[in-house]
Amino acid sequence: MLELDIQIPATEQRTYKIRIGNGLLASLLETVSVQFPERAQFMVTDQNVAKAGHLDRLVAGRKVPTFVIDPAGEQSKHILTVFAIVEAMEKAQLGRDTVLLALGGGTVGDIGAFAASIFKRGVAVVQIPTTTLAQADSAIGGKTGVDSSISKNAYGTFWHPAAVCIDVDTLKTLDEREFKVGLVESIKHAVIADAGYFDFLEGHLDAILLREPSVLATMAERNCRIKGRVVEQDPQEKNLRRILNYGHTIGHAVEAASEYRLLHGEAVAIGMVGAGLIEIEMGLGSQDRLDRITALLKRLGVPTRIPPTITAEQMLHLLGHDKKAVNRWPRFVLTEGLGQVHCIHGQWAVDVGREVVARILSRLY
């Protein structure tokens, strides 16, 4: 037998720009044309975003082939939607010299970026997030994914955006509940990475809830700096990036147990309080810190307790089926201080016994 080694060369570091401001949509297509001078543009958005007027503001009468996801929301985050998008791109006779613009919330971003990553071996994607959740979280980081008929995120790639444009004016039209749930990821960022940002959120929550553009822009900037720093160090979620999962382990279980009646951010809020209780149990946390976090979540108006319709047994069962579980039990991301994630032996997600979690769950009602 003969053996040959083939090298896949290193790829160079590259940089993408996040632009943050208000009123950016009107001039965005020109900016994209300057940045990608010889590329055809293709737009992916959804019914809600189109109805809210953001698509018109962005396109402003220009001719850009556009795919409008209908209905908007999770139910369209399916491989069949990607099918339809690729078919629309083919009918528009697009080639690899295309830039796909994903205008919308996390679902549009996930679907659009996934389609971009598999169309003719990959075309550039520009993310234009229009929700608090997408602006804080999903538009940055390069994770893409859609569901199959069997499971969530069965399909996905890592496909980093070529650029991100955050226009906080797009948040004006968000309904109240969606606006609020997206802010939970901002609080999470503060809790895991930046105590000063936590102070800022406490001090400016009223202005944020009034959707004051300058405060929203500052918030977007701080979110992008925190998430960006983590993603830069671990673009493919090998280890450090796990810290972004804070509150998500219990969160995912309660979200699933609620049959997705709880929105993601609401479930994560409960999960963060759960993580806080575990921290106290393990000698990492203080009641004061947990009280501060719980108070901020309550001011925001999101739940901090497991709904009584969900049993602890259900929760333990679902935790055993967590997608990151090893031997049927997940690891937990925990903090040891505001802005400081606990790390053992270089691992950012740590073992917590099932009996500890069971005890904590009983106190999370």
Added chain:
Amino acid sequence: MLELDIQIPATEQRTYKIRIGNGLLASLLETVSVQFPERAQFMVTDQNVAKAGHLDRLVAGRKVPTFVIDPAGEQSKHILTVFAIVEAMEKAQLGRDTVLLALGGGTVGDIGAFAASIFKRGVAVVQIPTTTLAQADSAIGGKTGVDSSISKNAYGTFWHPAAVCIDVDTLKTLDEREFKVGLVESIKHAVIADAGYFDFLEGHLDAILLREPSVLATMAERNCRIKGRVVEQDPQEKNLRRILNYGHTIGHAVEAASEYRLLHGEAVAIGMVGAGLIEIEMGLGSQDRLDRITALLKRLGVPTRIPPTITAEQMLHLLGHDKKAVNRWPRFVLTEGLGQVHCIHGQWAVDVGREVVARILSRLY
């Protein structure tokens, strides 16, 4: 407006191993288990390969969840097949700690590697090519792709294998025509990169056609060295990799014009002769060199002339729609000596006027 830069860090160079020999299949699963100790294995193959006994030889009674593409061949190289594969992987409860083994010809390799690249943001793929074409060409290089209902290779990614295993014994069961057409890519490798290899092919063609394992292994090695060297320098086909397209521009047109009655290698053989005629016309080639190449192709028993059922007008029309065309006309890869591709201003594909090509086509009947 505020601007932030996010860095996508450089990725390190990595290496994958190509193992070449005969009788390798029997111990391959153990080798894969050693190389990927904690990964679940999933097999993708097709009906022809299974019927030929290669699947049994590889699996040898072990329990490996397997997807058998049925029918074998181009018609299954469709996104719907990928769908079915992903669904089978989900039903086998596989996660990201999976290694997908693609056992078969180019079609199986393309489909399997594409499925691996999009399953849960990407799992490892081991290529086990079983045809002369796949062993010389498609198993190395990381291009994946499947067709949509509208066009060929509408879907695709770059996804380099984690390992390649070439067992030349698998070539024993190939039918004569498929065995021969795959050898055209070997001749192409020699013509663009290695005059010594061309001598070898001339000297050993009879032994190759008798499928003598040691000669087939040497041929596989030389193919992998040539293709590997090119791919290492240009893994994403930005420039140099274009040289692998030698003979493919006219080749793709004649293949499409024949409505795929000509197999890929047969069309490329005609395309190589066409490229040789262009080279002479442009003062790059010699009649002697073209005669040598044509003679070798004829000994192999593949066509070297455009079938009379295809008109020159059809050919010119299709060339204008080549997927790499710029302003409705493709560039051509040309050689200036055996083993030496012509390069102008750093470009490996060069301009050839439409009238030159039209003149050449008339002499290619």
